[in-house]
Amino acid sequence: MSRISVDEARELWLRSDDEELKRLAGEVRGRYHDPNRATYMVMRIINYTNVCVAQCDYCAFYVLPNQEGGYVLSREDVFAKIDELLEFGGDLVGFNGGFNPKLPLDYYCGLFASVRERYGERVEFYALTVAEFVFLADRAKLSYAEAAARLRDAGVHWVTGGGSEILTEDFRARHAKWKYTVADYFDAQRAIVESGLRTTATMVIGFDETLDERLEHLQRTRDFQDETGGLFSFLCWTSKPYGTAFGGREISPQEYRRWIALSRIFLDNVEHVRTSVLTQNEAAFRALDYGADDFDLPIEDEVTQKAGARIELDLEGLLAIPRRLGYEVEYRRAERPAALAGS
Numbered sequence: 585m586s587r588i589s590v591d592e593a594r595e596l597w598l599r600s601d602d603e604e605l606k607r608l609a610g611e612v613r614g615r616y617h618d619p620n621r622a623t624y625m626v627m628r629i630i631n632y633t634n635v636c637v638a639q640c641d642y643c644a645f646y647v648l649p650n651q652e653g654g655y656v657l658s659r660e661d662v663f664a665k666i667d668e669l670l671e672f673g674g675d676l677v678g679f680n681g682g683f684n685p686k687l688p689l690d691y692y693c694g695l696f697a698s699v700r701e702r703y704g705e706r707v708e709f710y711a712l713t714v715a716e717f718v719f720l721a722d723r724a725k726l727s728y729a730e731a732a733a734r735l736r737d738a739g740v741h742w743v744t745g746g747g748s749e750i751l752t753e754d755f756r757a758r759h760a761k762w763k764y765t766v767a768d769y770f771d772a773q774r775a776i777v778e779s780g781l782r783t784t785a786t787m788v789i790g791f792d793e794t795l796d797e798r799l800e801h802l803q804r805t806r807d808f809q810d811e812t813g814g815l816f817s818f819l820c821w822t823s824k825p826y827g828t829a830f831g832g833r834e835i836s837p838q839e840y841r842r843w844i845a846l847s848r849i850f851l852d853n854v855e856h857v858r859t860s861v862l863t864q865n866e867a868a869f870r871a872l873d874y875g876a877d878d879f880d881l882p883i884e885d886e887v888t889q890k891a892g893a894r895i896e897l898d899l900e901g902l903l904a905i906p907r908r909l910g911y912e913v914e915y916r917r918a919e920r921p922a923a924l925a926g927s
C-alpha cells in the first residue's frame with residue numbers, strides 16, 4: 585500500500601469497516617514490527633506543580649497562582665516517587681506540570697540535573713512536554729535552540745510532544761488560547777530535534793474536534809516527520825472530561841481503536857504507534873490489533889486522574905491481557921539519543 589492522502593484517509597474513516605482498517609494498519613505495522621510482538625514500559629508521570637496560567641478548558645488539574653490548593657513538589661518528593669517507580673520495576677518518568685510563573689527555566693535545569701546525578705542511567709525521564717518548553721523558553725527570553733541547549737547541558741535526553749491535543753489553530757483558540765500557537769509548537773519541536781534531544785508525537789481525541797481537524801493534526805505530524813525524522817513514536821489518547829470546564833462525553837473504545845488504525849496507516853513514517861492504557865485501561869490492548877505496537881503501564885498521572893482516569897496497579901494482570909490476545913510482550917528501555925551517547 586502506498587502513502588495515503590488526507591482525502592483518502594477521510595474516505596477510509598467514513599467508509600471502512602473495522603476489519604478493513606485492521607488489515608491496512610497491520611500492513612503498515614508489519615513494515616516495522618513482528619506482528620505477534622509488542623513492547624511496553626512501566627512509567628510514572630510526576631506532576632511537579634499544579635499551578636498554571638494557561639487555563640485550558642479541558643483541564644481538571646490546575647489551580648491559578650495564589651489560589652488555594654496549589655503545590656510545588658520538593659526534590660525529596662520527586663526522589664521518593666522515582667524510588668517507588670523503581671520498586672514497581674519501572675524506569676521511565678515523565679515530568680509534567682502547569683505553566684507556573686514562579687518556576688523559571690533554572691528551576692527545571694536544577695531539578696533535571698539532580699535526577700540525572702542521583703539515578704544516572706538507571707532512570708530515563710521525559711523532562712518536559714513541548715508545550716511546557718515553549719512557555720519556559722519564552723519566559724526566559726531565550727530562543728528555542730538556546731533553551732534546548734540548556735536542558736541538554738542539564739542531562740536531559742527527551743522532551744516529548746505532549747500537550748499537543750489537537751494541533752490546529754482553531755482548536756487552540758477554542759480551548760487553550762494561552763497555551764501556544766501551532767506554529768510555535770512546531771518551531772520549538774524542530775529546535776529540540778536539532779539540538780540532539782529526542783522527541784515524540786502525541787494526540788488527544790474526544791473533545792469537540794472535527795474529523796478535518798483530526799486529519800490536519802495527522803498531516804502536520806507526518807510533514808514534520810518527513811522534514812526532521814525526529815519523532816520516535818506517536819501516542820494517541822482520549823480526553824477524560826470529568827471535572828473540567830469543557831465537560832463532554834468520552835468516545836467509545838471502538839472509535840479509539842479505529843483512530844489508532846487510521847493513524848498507523850496515515851503516519852507511515854513513524855515507527856512506533858502507542859496505545860494508551862492510561863485512558864483506555866484494559867480496552868487499550870485491543871488497539872495492538874489495529875496497528876499499535878507499544879504501550880506504557882503508568883502508575884500515576886494526576887492530570888488525567890483528576891479528569892477521571894483510573895490507574896490499575898496490578899501490572900502482571902494487565903500484561904496477561906495482550907498475552908491472551910496472542911502477543912509476546914517485552915520490556916523496552918527508553919533509548920538514549922545517538923547524538924548524546926557517550927556525553
Ligand code: SF4
Binds near residue numbers: 638644682683763
Ligand atoms: S492542560 Fe496543562 S497547560 Fe493546560 S491548564 Fe492544565 S496544566 Fe495548564
